[in-house]
Amino acid sequence: MGDEYAISGEYLHLLSEPAWDGLRAPVTEALHGAVGDGTLLDVGAGTGLGTEVLAAATPEADVVAVEPSPVLRAVLLSRMTARPDLRQRVTVVAADALGAVLPARLGAVLAMNMIGHLDPDGRRTFLRRVAERLAPGAPLVLNLQPPAEPKPVPFSVFGAVPVGRHTYEGGGSAEPSGPDTVTWRMRYRVLDADGTPLREDHAAYRWHVTPARGLIAELTEAGLTAEVGPLDVVRAVRRP
Numbered sequence: 001m002g003d004e005y006a007i008s009g010e011y012l013h014l015l016s017e018p019a020w021d022g023l024r025a026p027v028t029e030a031l032h033g034a035v036g037d038g039t040l041l042d043v044g045a046g047t048g049l050g051t052e053v054l055a056a057a058t059p060e061a062d063v064v065a066v067e068p069s070p071v072l073r074a075v076l077l078s079r080m081t082a083r084p085d086l087r088q089r090v091t092v093v094a095a096d097a098l099g100a101v102l103p104a105r106l107g108a109v110l111a112m113n114m115i116g117h118l119d120p121d122g123r124r125t126f127l128r129r130v131a132e133r134l135a136p137g138a139p140l141v142l143n144l145q146p147p148a149e150p151k152p153v154p155f156s157v158f159g160a161v162p163v164g165r166h167t168y169e170g171g172g173s174a175e176p177s178g179p180d181t182v183t184w185r186m187r188y189r190v191l192d193a194d195g196t197p198l199r200e201d202h203a204a205y206r207w208h209v210t211p212a213r214g215l216i217a218e219l220t221e222a223g224l225t226a227e228v229g230p231l232d233v234v235r236a237v238r239r240p
């Protein structure tokens with residue numbers, strides 16, 4: 001398995017923290033109804049920013065964090081083991097959304113900022129796999145990310161985070177690369193205290209775009225009832 005995050009892995013956690021400051025409340029709200037006697041599953045867990053929110057939703061349940069990228073998994077593992085409460089509860093699994101062996105009964109599923117990594121067939125398979133294991137009333141929480149259609153996104157800087165005398169900066173642009181895909185071209189820089197770039201890294205990845213109505217239709221097809229909430233967080237539960 002190649003590591004799409006081999007370059008960006010160094011930067012991802014730092015640059016995702018501000019976004020999660022905003023996502024924490026709507027994701028927590030969307031996770032209401034999580035079921036304590038099922039496993040909590042985070043798919044594409046990254047460095048565990050969502051895993052922590054998921055674990056807090058139902059403090060008595062076991063958590064499985066699935067993460068295919070070795071570099072992100074290393075950060076995830078070290079962050080989870082640094083917290084004694086999570087070290088007891090979170091199992092980190094090296095797999096992807098389609099290859100992971102899923103627990104039989106899921107108390108809640110989180111798949112934040114990752115659905116665009118799956119092509120349409122993979123996305124439908126993933127949604128079906130999860131839907132058939134979700135306990136009644138238990139939520140699947142994921143999100144929509146722009147662009148909703150394959151169109152160019154001009155370059156912008158997404159964030160800049162100071163650490164010591166350096167500032168870590170991330171930005172990117174996207175261009176259409178297929179009928180339902182864009183290619184994101186990311187630029188990461190480490191700047192010195194006076195703003196001089198010390199290092200610059202580049203990464204590119206393909207992203208399958210999903211308009212809200214298309215995703216809702218696929219969730220419905222999988223047997224779930226879905227709604228889009230604040231910050232485009234999507235909550236879906238199994239229909240009785």
Ligand SMILES: C[S@@+](CC[C@H](N)C(=O)[O-])C[C@H]1O[C@@H](n2cnc3c(N)ncnc32)[C@H](O)[C@@H]1O
Nearest residue numbers: 043044045046049068069096097112113114117
């Ligand atoms: C933008 S990061 C989001 C990480 C984390 N969920 C968050 O919101 O902070 C996308 C994540 O999806 C993971 N990923 C990529 N392809 C995947 C796949 N086929 N199955 C599961 N996860 C995948 C990446 O390794 C990465 O951790």
